[in-house]
Amino acid sequence: MALQWQEYGKLAEKYVQELLGQAYHFRKQAVAYSQENYHVGRALAQRRLQELAQAPPIADLAKQLDARAETLVVAALAALLLVVLVPLLLLLRSAKKSKGDTIILAGLTGAGKTALFTQLRDGSLHSGTVTSMEPNVGRFVLYGEKPTSKPVQIADIPGHPRLRTKLDEYLPKARGIVFVVDAVDFMPNLRAVTELLYDILTRREVVRRRIPVLIACNKMDRLTAHTVDFIRKQLEKEIDKLRVTRTSISDADVGSAEEIHLGKEGEAFKFAQTLNKVTVEEVSVHKDNLDGIREFIRERIKA
Ligand SMILES: Nc1nc2c(ncn2[C@@H]2O[C@H](COP(=O)(O)OP(=O)(O)OP(=O)(O)O)[C@@H](O)[C@H]2O)c(=O)[nH]1
Numbered sequence: 001m002a003l004q005w006q007e008y009g010k011l012a013e014k015y016v017q018e019l020l021g022q023a024y025h026f027r028k029q030a031v032a033y034s035q036e037n038y039h040v041g042r043a044l045a046q047r048r049l050q051e052l053a054q055a056p057p058i059a060d061l062a063k064q065l066d067a068r069a070e071t072l073v074v075a076a077l078a079a080l081l082l083v084v085l086v087p088l089l090l091l092l093r094s095a096k097k098s099k100g101d102t103i104i105l106a107g108l109t110g111a112g113k114t115a116l117f118t119q120l121r122d123g124s125l126h127s128g129t130v131t132s133m134e135p136n137v138g139r140f141v142l143y144g145e146k147p148t149s150k151p152v153q154i155a156d157i158p159g160h161p162r163l164r165t166k167l168d169e170y171l172p173k174a175r176g177i178v179f180v181v182d183a184v185d186f187m188p189n190l191r192a193v194t195e196l197l198y199d200i201l202t203r204r205e206v207v208r209r210r211i212p213v214l215i216a217c218n219k220m221d222r223l224t225a226h227t228v229d230f231i232r233k234q235l236e237k238e239i240d241k242l243r244v245t246r247t248s249i250s251d252a253d254v255g256s257a258e259e260i261h262l263g264k265e266g267e268a269f270k271f272a273q274t275l276n277k278v279t280v281e282e283v284s285v286h287k288d289n290l291d292g293i294r295e296f297i298r299e300r301i302k303a
């Protein structure tokens with residue numbers, strides 16, 4: 001029996017309502033999943049899309065409407081497309097936001113990044129004490145964890161000034177940054193350490209995505225190592241000085257009007273003022289005193 005136009009209208013309205021309801025749940029799920037894990041989110045979204053296309057309302061619609069109702073089918077499909085497209089776009093946007101999945105190890109040459117990398121991966125130091133000339137990148141379950149734990153992608157970026165561009169390459173992929181500082185050979189390098197740290201803390205991708213930074217004061221097994229408190233205060237003081245010179249340089253340079261300023265104007269700089277979380281921890285790669293780092297990694301990438 002052919003349906004009347006009025007009934008077509010009601011039917012279509014009902015289905016669109018239903019689709020809207022489904023799409024809403026779908027969007028919520030997809031967004032939640034994509035923040036946790038982009039791939040899981042995408043797979044779920046695809047499955048949900050398929051289910052949606054086979055959902056009873058749509059199958060029914062096709063069955064019940066005869067050839068004359070073609071326009072209504074088109075309208076319903078257009079509505080479906082709309083309610084599906086919007087969440088999909090949202091999903092893609094949030095997936096983009098959370099695309100970083102790498103823990104970056106940064107810091108001056110000799111700080112202990114490569115030692116830390118192998119300690120986290122193998123539970124041993126290996127023999128090499130050579131300056132790295134290439135980033136070390138690996139995806140692995142942290143040493144000592146259950147083999148079923150989620151693998152973590154870690155990138156150890158060499159500290160040699162000529163290789164700093166490697167940092168530009170990896171920072172957009174960052175989920176978290178471990179900034180390794182040599183607590184023994186600290187004072188002679190204070191300016192250089194601060195410049196590198198300042199550079200990282202004012203990166204647009206770091207600030208915009210609120211990438212947390214862990215300042216790992218390494219080599220605490222050595223008697224001559226400075227305390228964490230001392231290192232934090234020195235870094236804050238030095239950033240304070242650097243802020244002044246960097247700001248006056250950028251004021252003179254019209255092109256960098258968008259420069260990111262660290263901390264609060266008119267107040268002495270403290271790490272607590274940064275938009276992204278900056279914490280300071282005492283570690284020793286040699287003594288495998290790395291709990292703070294393991295915790296930091298697992299907070300970012302859940303086991
Ligand atoms: N005493 C002590 N020495 C350490 C510790 N961690 C690393 N070292 C030593 O510090 C030196 C430099 O370590 P690397 O891991 O090669 O330093 P890096 O940060 O990778 O340096 P680049 O590759 O040049 O950027 C090596 O001789 C390590 O054995 C530690 O916890 N305690």
Ligand SMILES: [Mg+2]
Pocket residue numbers: 113114115130131132156158159
């Ligand atoms: Mg190295």
